[in-house]
Amino acid sequence: MDELAVALWEEPELGLHEEHSSKLLRETLEEAGFDIEAGVGGMPTAFVASYEAGEGPTIGILGEYDALPGLSQSVGSERDPIEAGAPGHGCGHNLFGTAGVGAAIAVSRALDRDDAGGEIRFYGCPAEETLVGKTFMARAGVFDDLDAAITWHPSDHTAPQRGGSLALDSLAFHFEGESAHAAASPESGRSALDGVQLLNTGVEYMREHVPESVRIHYNVENGGDAPNVVPAEASVWYFVRAPTREGVERVTEWLREIADGAAAMSRTEVSERYYTGCHRLVSNGAICDTFRENMAELGEVEFDEAEHELAGELQETFPEGALADRLAEFEPPHAEAADGATLYSTPMDAFDEGDPGGGSTDVGDVSQITPTAQFRATTWALGTPAHSWQAVVANGDFGRTALPYVAKLLAGSALDLLTDEARLAAAREEFEQHVDGYETPLPEGTEPPFDLTQ
Structure with missing residues (x-):
């Protein structure tokens, strides 16, 4: 051995x-x-x-x-x-x-x-x-x-x-906007990073209103390339944890609503990738x-x-x-x-x-x-x-x-x-x-995330 x-x-x-x-x-x-x-x-x-x-x-x-x-x-x-x-x-x-x-x-x-x-x-x-x-x-x-x-x-x-x-959901939100020169033509751009930041800010306000046992963590995976370019793409990876599977799913749904709101405020598009979850x-x-x-x-x-x-x-x-x-x-x-x-x-x-x-x-x-x-x-x-x-x-x-x-x-x-x-x-x-039966937390069609190497 x-x-x-x-x-x-x-x-x-x-x-x-x-x-x-x-x-x-x-x-x-x-x-x-x-x-x-x-x-x-x-x-x-x-x-x-x-x-x-x-x-x-x-x-x-x-x-x-x-x-x-x-x-x-x-x-x-x-x-x-x-x-x-x-x-x-x-x-x-x-x-x-x-x-x-x-x-x-x-x-x-x-x-x-x-x-x-x-x-x-x-x-x-x-x-x-x-x-x-x-x-x-x-x-x-x-x-x-x-x-x-x-x-x-x-x-x-x-x-x-x-x-x-704790049960868990692991998922990422990807925002897409419009790139532009951040100084010469900012009105032409729509910042995907703004969408990420608004989502994260919304989650910070959400923390006050979830049970103490809930844990929410995030990491900005991509926030753009240069300060003078409005980021056309940005993404953030979230972990949501709670003592029960039902609790995780409630918080995750709230998280999704905040992501939609962040996209509306930043006039960007948001998509979700669900990596994995567990009981x-x-x-x-x-x-x-x-x-x-x-x-x-x-x-x-x-x-x-x-x-x-x-x-x-x-x-x-x-x-x-x-x-x-x-x-x-x-x-x-x-x-x-x-x-x-x-x-x-x-x-x-x-x-x-x-x-x-x-x-x-x-x-x-x-x-x-x-x-x-x-x-x-x-x-x-x-x-x-x-x-x-x-x-x-x-x-x-x-x-x-x-x-x-x-x-x-x-x-x-x-x-x-x-x-x-x-x-x-x-x-x-x-x-x-x-225990009363097992139901996978994975949404239909979810595949193993081979690119998730962090």
Whole structure:
């Protein structure tokens, strides 16, 4: 597993363009006897690897392997890009996918020994960072016959994730106007950038009148070329988040109305491109209990002195208050035990139950189809901000030490679900209490956004 994680880290790839990473993971599973279905959901780097032996449930392990833009970073305690502006694994997906592959192979060997019966699948899920992969895979129906799905995420602590996530819409508005000389003939022009700015201004006024849990972010993708030319084209990319799918859709409709108003005020034309959307995460408590039981049995990850030293050097570069803020989230006695630690891997109970969180994940769509849960495992220095260069360092160095632990935890939990009918039934019963059918958030005709590489 270590060599595989390094190979992915050394060649980071953006979402829907993970040709190298996807190929390495597929080849590893194929060599272990898995049947591979590639290109699922209309995405060449998405795949499903299956291994079946005997009668029993079908359990899925979700894996990711996309990187983030602009986070190229060498291993060291100072900011030092390998290639300026290039991608980097700031979210640990080089570890994420690798550990899942290792776990799936371990379960396949248990199936061969008749320790369990059924089917284990590894889902190669691209483009999680842009909330694309699993949503388009879900629309293709690849999760429909799963009895349960499990996954994990790199972090600075080890615990089940009992909290949720926010549903999301990702869409862009493109304004078209008329170019003209901005000084000699401004009356001849119609500024597309005015349309973008009016839309953004309208959204700022809208913020006062949406629930506090709603999150709206935007980025101007194109604002023109030169100050003395009235921009004929301009575009802005939006994320809309809310605790429910219905809430997201209400805010998105309001956003569209503001865009139409901005076009009317600027006398421009506006068009929309819907990139992707996702549902909220519904974390399954019965599966989280399974994770916690296995964590108690496995204990802690053992990091060596040099790894603790590098983690401590990274902590010195964190924003002021990052460590204190993290410790404030921990429950006693972990808050006290972790105080002063560089790497803290003692398993703890979840401290996020009932919290919808501030982010989004396309794991949410899987959780609307089958009982699903994930856990966090210590691969980063305590207090590490996600999507940071410090996380890239950890994912290329001491984070790899946790891979055997994570693979064992995933494999053990998958086997528990394969062999314990009562446990799986409890997970299904809980799922049916909280989920009432799945409907894709993708409008008809939406295709994977291969040009969305930001």
